[in-house]
Amino acid sequence: MQKILLTLKQALRSSILVVGLMVFISLSSSFIFVQQASYATTLEELKLVPPEFKPNSEEQINRANEYDPGIGVQEEERQEAYEQAIKDGESLNTMEKAYERNLKAEEAQNPQESLAEKAKEVIGKVTGK
Template sequence: MQIVLASFNKALRQSIVVIGLMFFINFSGLFFFVQPSYAVGFSTEKPAFSTEKLTPEEKIDRAYEYNRAAGIRAEDRQEAYEQAVKDSESPQSVEKVYERNVKAYEKENQEPNLIEKAEDLIEKVTGK
């Protein structure tokens, strides 16, 4: 009988220790209200590297300050953007833009591609 009580007493003490440790771990989590954040917070002042609120001219000027090639690319992007806005105003102009882009593509790529070569070969073989 003493052996049973001794083993029961030992099991009771171990379970109390385990429950106490679990309680301590859960309770210690309540004291960590502030956790470190490595993300950049919101600031009301405008940082020097922000390009969100710049006008297109300011963006181009800034690109030219970096180097001339960047300025030229910025101008080209701005012109392409303005052209796309103008072209998207009516459905007819969108079709004209598509045709203009196809002509420009064909002008740049005058060599026939693999599919066109295959079509020509099939036409020669079939005689059509």
């Protein structure tokens, strides 16, 4: 009796496995023909942008100055950064120089304390000075 139950259990497991695999294969084959959306663009498509969509720095800066002089200064800095990024993107060498320049600017804004200075602070806190 136990042998019959074991064989029936094995047959049931194998039939469930076969039916499950058939369902999986049929569902996965239905997704093969669905074309995925492509958001990639080529350099030629980027060159087709009409000139009216390119940023006009004079008008934007004047408009920003009318709104608020501080925003006008920010707009000028943004335009300068945009023009610098265009120059930097022309070749690999200029990109490396731009990276180094940005790294130095970031280090100047956020100077890291040396290990000796941190040790002095900790000693000062421990001794109470």
